[in-house]
Amino acid sequence: MIGWVIAAGQPVLVMAVAPLLIGWMRLVRARLEGRAGAGIGQPWRDLRKLVRKEPISPAGSGWLFVAAPPVLLATSLLIAAIVPLAATTSRLAGSADLIVVVGLLLLGTAALALAALDTGTAFGGMGASREMAIAALVEPTLLLSTFALSARAGSTSLSAIVTAGAGHAERLVSPASLLAAAALAIAVLAETGRMPVDNPATHLELTMVHEAMVLEYAGRDLALVELASAMRLTLLLGLLANLFLPWGVATTATWGAAAIGVVVLLGKLALLAGVLAAGEVLLAKLRLFRVPELLAGSFVLALLAVTASYVLA
């Protein structure tokens, strides 16, 4: 019973929290830059406004352009039902492992890239091309760094990895774990289109990646894409937090543990997002063709992490 509640509750929680998290990051940024900021509810107000506006399809585009935003949001919701965020005891956690989760993330990225190509504009193609080139390097890194962690748990199930981490804190500071943490952090930044890989606030042709892809979206299509992107950020930050700081996650199927898990998750997310926002104030965006070097570096770190987990096992 509680397993099903968690499987259904986590997506709802992530959906509710994700725009607030974006608002929180913008607020932190604004305060550090000496501005007042719009308050953490602003992304939700934007979404409400967008949902009411009419969606516009560019001439010449097909059904894929319309289908991509719901597909993207569906993958985010499905991932939220599977991964251990507030609790490891989701009813669906046993049906899909980390490889499936990474595959679903990539499925969402690919759907959006296809939609961007379907617009038939140079912007769409440019964004799709850049996003896929980055994804081609990021996804293997995500996969490899979580593999390194799966070695200690003896399973690729994310719940098993987090549970094993919570039970054996000393393993969290192993070389494999630290290398994987570094690689995963870079991969998360790239996957969610944050600095220094992409600037979510830019609309400059030379630099934009994600924004170029979704340039043609308007109205409720754009609302879905924005919501799904925020959810992906929340999911990946939550996963990063739970893989390396697994304390507080409910590993037993009780209501009390789940409630504590939700509170701790919100705390971890606020902390990580705050650090990320503060980092973005200090960092400049990398030149587009320096990004692969960063990603190749993180891929090598992840490979080292896997090797370390085998050699030092």
Next chain:
Amino acid sequence: MNLVVTGLGAAVSVSGVAAVAAVVLPPRWRPGVVGAGMTLAGCAGAVAGGWALAGRTGHAVLPALLPLGTARIDVDALSGWFLLLVGAVAALVGVYTAGYVGRSGTGASSRTALAALPLFVAAMLVVPAAGSVSTLLAAWELMALCSLLLVVAEHAHAGRRGAAVRAAGVWYAAMTQAGFVVILLGLVWLAAACGGESFAALRDAAATVPGTVRSGVFVLTAAGFAAKAGMVPLHPWLPRAHAEAPGHVSALMSAAMVSLGAYGIVRVGFDLLGGGPSWWWVLLASGGAVSALYGILQAAVAVDLKKLLAFSTAENTGLILLAIGAGGLFADVGQPALAALAVAAGLLHALNHAAFKTLLFFAAGSVVHATGSRDLDTLGGLSRRMPLTTAAFGVAALCAAALPPGNGFVSEWLLAQSLIHALPPASTLNAIAAPVAVGVVALTAGIGVVTYVKALGTGFLARPRGARAAGAREAGPVMVIAMALAAAGCVLLAVAPGLTTPGLARTVTIAMGAPARGLAGGTAGLALPGVAAVYAPMLIVAGLVVLGVGVAVVVRLVGRPRRRAIAWGCGNGPQSERTEYTATSFAEPLERIFDDVLRPEHDVDVTHYAESAYIVERVRFRRRVPDRVEAHLYGPVRAAADRAGRAARVLAAGSVHHYLAYGLVALLIVLVAGVIR
């Protein structure tokens, strides 16, 4: 006589009848009759294979069929797996052929090309069923000859197209015959050392054969079979032959024939030789890994749709060989259950690859049929003009990109599981090889997604980039039915992979002598109970469909109706098709990242006006990504062969006296050699 042998016999007989019919019937009837014959033969072969997978065996001895020895048919579950694969592909291609080749009586619908098709199918069905060295070699050679005829079916095309077909034919003929020779040497060597040529005799005696002979046999046969599988660096024939052959032939070769290379390695390496030292398998797995990475990189930057699919075949066979190599390595270091799991992943990937590659080549063939072009840079806009073909390509691309819930994901998931669970490592070699293999699989999967997003996004979506794509019409009903059937096969394998597990378990037990560790099937998905790994595709599909449709419906209910408008052109009005991103530009970032591996060639040619050097009249830009392996490895060999040929002209002076003298000298050498011995 049981159903296995009967089915196989029926398949071969029907193929023979269809081949004769292709020769005697008028052009109007040929495609339909040959297609029906292939479908019947394929179904019969698949039934025989399915029966063998259910645990039956079939034996037949035909004493007078081959001039050099007795033809033996010996079908077990391992044969059955590949009989099912080849039979199913052949049945689908039969349907497609009837709609694809046309009734002109030339090119792909000529007598020779159509008569060779059923013979090719029959040969491919006999290869996995063969029970002796001579039978295998005879069927292998028949398969090579028929496929060569089919590759050059359109050699009479005028201009560059015809020249490219002929060049592909020469490459394929040279590589496939060289491959045949090394397989022949390897198997004959083994037969001589064992004192018998039936597989049963080889199996019994192989353990007593000295190690050097075993290693020699393995290296020779593996090289020959890997060349057929298109493993880098033995691959140059593959992108040429698959690109230049007609669509139905590409599908048969890429989906079915290439898999038989993997069959050969499993049969000889595991079943006949009974496994071997680690270095055999490390060699094979490294070849597979290089093949997977190089193949997918070349596919990612290819602009020719069929060449892209061909390089993707090199990638997929690379993954299959990587899995088989990992299996051999695990078996050698004493992890038989894990080894069985790795080989099971490889065999399942062979089946999955056959399913989606058949569909991909069907869709590509239908695009070529409709537009006459394979160049992704001039295609586009087909999703409105050819919606069914686009949907078929979309399903296949999802599977080929190894994204969930496609079927390619299932076998790559299984392969990754077998590599991850090599813990604790049984040897230092394992501790190094397994993580590197995991990295290769991950990177291949990542670049694979780019490749298929490019193929689908620039080839089929957006607006047409050329006049031919703008005038495209949907494929005929017969081709659409073939594509729908192949798509149904892909979907079945994707959502119910558990259906394959009983047969897969028997197959692996034949090859490895041990069942795969805890591989449990069922209608819901795949599970590895020992390591708490589960993949439930039904749930993923159901979740995605319910959530996606739910989201779309909810936002539609609260929102306003959709409107169409021109795309944003920076205030410059509607943009022409020329501003769209092309396949070349899409792959440019990746090409730049892997610059050191691919070494693309860029050529900028600026012409100025005669009046002033500052005003540009014309800029010509050319870009090519040459196959470096081919240029550096085969270039010198070709040059040396050429030089040797020219030098040898001195011997052929045209004088009869010289030739008689050569004969005499040769005879003397033979006699002297005989005396000395």
